Amino acid sequence: MSNLVRKNFDSPEETRPFERDTGRLDLVELDGGPVGRAVFQPGWRWSEHVAPIAGTDSCQAPHLGYCVSGHLAVVMDDGEKQEYGPGDLMVVPPGHDAWTVGDEPCVMIDWQGVADYAKR
Template sequence: MTSATQSMDSPHETRPFRAHGHMDVVTLGDFTLGRGVFEPGWRWSEDVKPIAGTDSCQVRHTGFCVSGQMTIRFDDGEEVTVGPGDVMVAEPGHDAWVVGDEPCVLLDTGVAAYAKPA
């Protein structure tokens, strides 16, 4: 068995959002983990939509909220807010935004193609 490690403090890649934050990405073999730092004022439809080129986020996110809060609104109108300690799954077809004045930090396994130019 082969093992590999990489510190999130030295990510393989950092993907800046249009404004209000970035996604640090580490890929080990076929496993990709992102640490998203979503600053106050961040909103997918303003900060990532121009990068993704889709009407709503079409990535399936699976992750854990480390700090801050984020509301996710799905294309069908359902909304959920995640906060510290929450494990979440967000299926494709959503917008999202930071709630409050604290950055939202999420660890996310669904970021292999997230915030990469289309």
């Protein structure tokens, strides 16, 4: 028996908006857990637009993601910094801030850390 699954981020099971209309997280549910598509608008910064939702000083979610478009900068609590762009795979441990770089929205697909991300 086949176990084919088809999901589409254009009709997610859940959408979580960020503060001040700076983006959103669209979630699709799979047997192994949720997968997210985050859209970060220009000017979005985790410490300004998600920290009030999370209630922590830095993002405590781990991320395993793929950058579809745009650019995202990440700085770890210890100061290590990396920028991600189209085609990049990212592995980001807990304890970081992040922000959109440039004038284009950043779209990321994330397989880890989205279950509670920006959840109210």
